[in-house]
Amino acid sequence: MPELPEVETIAQSLAPQIAQRLIVAVEKLDWERMVETPDVRAFLQTLEGRRVARVGRRAKWLLFALDAGWTLALHLRMSGRLCVYDAAPPADQHTHLVLALDNGQRLFFRDPRKFGRVRLLDGAGVAALDAQYGPEPLDDQFQAHDLAQRLARRRTRLKPLLLEQAFIAGLGNIYVDESLWLARLHPLRAAHTLTPEEATRLYQAIRTVLQQAIASGGSTLRDYRNGYGDVGHTQEYFSVYGRKGKPCPRCGATVARVVVAQRGTHLCPICQPSEGCATGAPALVDN
DNA sequence: CATTACCTGCAA
C-alpha cells in the first residue's frame, strides 16, 4: 500500500496525536515475526515507558523518535495501517500491535498480509538505516542535476531503477508510473540515454506527483488510511495507474498495461514513446 | 536480471 506520500501523510497525521505521549504498555503483539530487532523480549521491555518525542519518515519507514535515544522504526509494506483511536479497541484478528498511551488512546497497527516490520534502533541503527537509502525526492537538497548525474551512471531501465530505494527513496509502483507518464518517458528507457532536458522533466514530474499526492491525502486503493483512520483521495487523480483501457488524460489514446520488472506498469503508448528502448519488438521502423 | 518467498483477501 504505502509509498512516500502515504507514509508521509500517516506521519503528519500521527504527530499531533502522539507527540509527547508516553507509551504505557504494549497491549498486543500477536505476530512476533514483525519484530526484526532486537529480540521480542528486549523490544517489549525497552518500548514500555518510552515517551514519543516526534514522528518522522525516511524512505517508506515511519520513524518515532523516543526518549533515551531510541527510535521505533515501522515499515507498513503492502497492507499495513497505523491509526490512533480513543474508544474501545476495534482490534480484529489483523491487528498485530497495540500501544497504549498515557492519555487513554491507543495506537493500532493493522496488517492483514503480515508483511509489516518494526525495529527498535539506537542512534547508530538509525544512521545505518538512513545510509541504505537514496536521496529524498522532496528534499530541498535534491536538485535536478543530482538526478541527472545519478541517471547517467546507470544503464538500467527507468522503471526498475526508480523502484530501487537506494537510487531514490520513497517511490513505489503507483508513483513511478504516474511520474513517468507526467515526464512523457517510457518505463523501458535506459537511464543513461536521457537527455538533460528529459532528466529535468523526470525530476519535476516526480516532485509534482509526490507533492500532489500528499496534498490529496495519499492513495486509498484498499488498505491505506491516515493516522485518523481517514481515506485518501489521490486515486481519484490517477492519469495511468489502474486505468488500463481508459483514455490518456493528455492525448486521449488508450492507456496500456504491460509488465516491467515483474510489476504491472501503466503507460500511454503515444505520450510515452518506446523509441530508444530495447524492447525486443521495435514499435517503429527506424529511418 | 529473473524468480521465489513472505501472507491474506478479493476480483475475475
Added chain:
DNA sequence: TTGCAGGTAATG
C-alpha cells in the same frame, strides 16, 4: 479456482 495486489529480501 486462479491470479493479482501499494513492498522487499533472498535466492539462482
